[in-house]
Amino acid sequence: MQKYLFLLLLFVCNAYNSWSQDTAASERFLITGQVPALSDGTVIGLYQSDGRLIVPIVLDTVADGRFTFSDTTSCVKPLMLLSSDEGFPSHWLDVWVAPGRQITITGEDRLLPLWRVESDIAEQQEQNGFQDCVRELNREYLGYNVAECGWFRQMQLEHDGDEEFARLAWAKVDSLRKYSFPLMRAIYKKELDYMITAPVGKVYMQKLVSYAQMTVAKAFMPYSDEVKALYAGLPEAMKHTSEAELAYQHLYPTAAVEVGDEMADGELYDVQGGSHHLAEFKGRYILLDFWSSGCGPCIESLPEMEEAAEKYKDILAIVSISIDPKKEWEAFVEKKQMKGNQWNELRKAGTGLAMSYRVKGYPHYVLIAPDGKIQSVWGGYGKGSLLGKLQEEIHRDTNLNQE
Numbered sequence: 533m534q535k536y537l538f539l540l541l542l543f544v545c546n547a548y549n550s551w552s553q554d555t556a557a558s559e560r561f562l563i564t565g566q567v568p569a570l571s572d573g574t575v576i577g578l579y580q581s582d583g584r585l586i587v588p589i590v591l592d593t594v595a596d597g598r599f600t601f602s603d604t605t606s607c608v609k610p611l612m613l614l615s616s617d618e619g620f621p622s623h624w625l626d627v628w629v630a631p632g633r634q635i636t637i638t639g640e641d642r643l644l645p646l647w648r649v650e651s652d653i654a655e656q657q658e659q660n661g662f663q664d665c666v667r668e669l670n671r672e673y674l675g676y677n678v679a680e681c682g683w684f685r686q687m688q689l690e691h692d693g694d695e696e697f698a699r700l701a702w703a704k705v706d707s708l709r710k711y712s713f714p715l716m717r718a719i720y721k722k723e724l725d726y727m728i729t730a731p732v733g734k735v736y737m738q739k740l741v742s743y744a745q746m747t748v749a750k751a752f753m754p755y756s757d758e759v760k761a762l763y764a765g766l767p768e769a770m771k772h773t774s775e776a777e778l779a780y781q782h783l784y785p786t787a788a789v790e791v792g793d794e795m796a797d798g799e800l801y802d803v804q805g806g807s808h809h810l811a812e813f814k815g816r817y818i819l820l821d822f823w824s825s826g827c828g829p830c831i832e833s834l835p836e837m838e839e840a841a842e843k844y845k846d847i848l849a850i851v852s853i854s855i856d857p858k859k860e861w862e863a864f865v866e867k868k869q870m871k872g873n874q875w876n877e878l879r880k881a882g883t884g885l886a887m888s889y890r891v892k893g894y895p896h897y898v899l900i901a902p903d904g905k906i907q908s909v910w911g912g913y914g915k916g917s918l919l920g921k922l923q924e925e926i927h928r929d930t931n932l933n934q935e
Contacts (some may be wrong), residue, residue, distance in 0.1 A: 559604040561629040565637040567647065568597040573746075579612045581626070584923065585826045586612065594898075605629055610656060610738075612689035613637070613644065618646055618685060626663075626735075628656040644675045658735040665726040666719045673719060676712035679707050720746075726756045732766065737775040740766075745840065759783060765802040781883045788890050791909060795900045796888035800853065801873035803862050808875055810900070813849035817907075818900040818928065821852045822886055825864040828919055829893040829913040837920045841872055844922065847902075855886060855894070899925055 565576065574594040578601045579586045589611065592599040606629070614624035619642045627635060630653050639647035646667060649656055663670075683701040691697035723739065730736055740762060747756035760783055763776070770776055789796045795818070799808045810818060821837065823830035842852050851873045854861045858878055863873050877884040889898050893911055898924070901907040908925050 547915040559606055559631040560602055561605055561631065561633050561635065563627065563635045563637060564821060566597055567601045568593045569641050570597055572596065572750060574615065574617050576613060576615050578846045579614060581612065586787055598809060605631055610655070612759040615644060619678060620681070621674045621678065622681050625649065625675065627660050628653045645674060646671060646867060655734050658731070658733045661730060662723060662735060662739065663725065666722045669715060669719050669722060673712055673715040676708050676715070680708050681711070700880065718751055719756060724755055724762065727762055736775065741775050744782035749785060756783070778883065781887065785887045787888070789906055793906055795904050795906055796885060798877060800884050802875055803865050805912055812850065814904050815849040815902050817902060819843070819848060819850045819922070820898040820900070821850060821891065822891045822894060822896040823852060823859060824855050824894050830895045833895055833913040833918060834870070838871060840919055840922055844926070849873065853877065853885065902905050
């Protein structure tokens with residue numbers, strides 16, 4: 533009997549291993565690249581974005597002009613091909629992958645975003661349409677970008693700490709950008725014109741969101757009317773997608789608040805799912821701390837944040853507003869055993885209160901006075917800076933009230 537049980541168990545294990553291997557094989561994609569102009573030893577990387585950071589998946593070293601990447605995926609998704617080696621631009625090539633698909637990449641030089649990607653993935657073919665419509669403009673722009681990267685490389689690797697060389701390098705970069713920035717704006721306009729007649733797919737919606745986000749910088753991307761027209765022209769069903777809603781929030785943001793204005797408020801959630809508003813703390817100082825678990829200075833500030841909470845516990849409420857997705861945020865709060873008001877709007881990063889308070893980097897701090905008006909706004913963190921700033925602001929405000 534024991535013998536039969538053992539044989540049955542062995543059969544089940546072998547069947548499971550075989551199924552696992554077949555499943556993995558069916559989900560594995562293969563990317564093969566051939567760019568004869570690349571020298572042996574050139575490093576090419578395959579990356580993905582988690583919405584905040586670009587994370588490496590795998591690197592390969594070119595040999596005889598060839599490189600290869602293989603990994604598993606359970607869905608169709610975009611990845612990024614790039615290289616930090618000398619002579620490459622700072623931009624990447626968008627590559628869509630899908631379970632079991634083969635993707636071929638070819639190129640003629642180190643202008644990596646111009647390499648051609650061939651596959652039967654519909655999203656890649658849509659991506660190629662955008663790439664082709666700006667190819668010649670992009671080639672000219674990337675030439676300037678490569679030169680700019682060269683100056684940064686020299687400044688960081690060969691002349692680190694050399695202030696005189698840094699001034700020279702920045703002067704060269706500024707002179708290059710006089711030519712590259714107009715080309716970049718021309719590329720934006722060319723793509724926006726292409727989108728008037730292009731089919732509305734995944735890549736189209738990604739582009740729409742990206743351009744909507746960029747409209748805040750009018751000198752850099754002065755085509756907000758064109759982007760709004762594209763949004764207005766979306767099929768009605770598409771306007772209810774998360775991408776369209778995000779584009780709308782950037783195109784028609786809630787009114788931004790400045791120092792001296794009444795604080796902006798909104799619905800925020802704690803890790804237990806409870807709902808909160810900033811108005812709960814009106815009558816005390818409120819410090820808003822916009823942060824992300826992918827931000828090094830944000831994490832470095834945590835001990836000092838706890839120290840500030842204890843030092844000013846009678847007059848100050850600290851509200852930490854994470855911009856991370858729900859699961860990542862909850863896991864990080866649990867892992868770090870973070871105390872106090874750990875809240876999240878559970879919206880796309882950069883929208884909601886972050887938009888109202890003009891958050892462009894992390895950490896971002898907003899100090900609200902007891903009367904509910906914004907007293908001070910600042911960004912960044914260095915050891916001692918948080919306590920120093922709070923002491924300065926609260927002491928100054930106390931003196932003014934006494935006068």
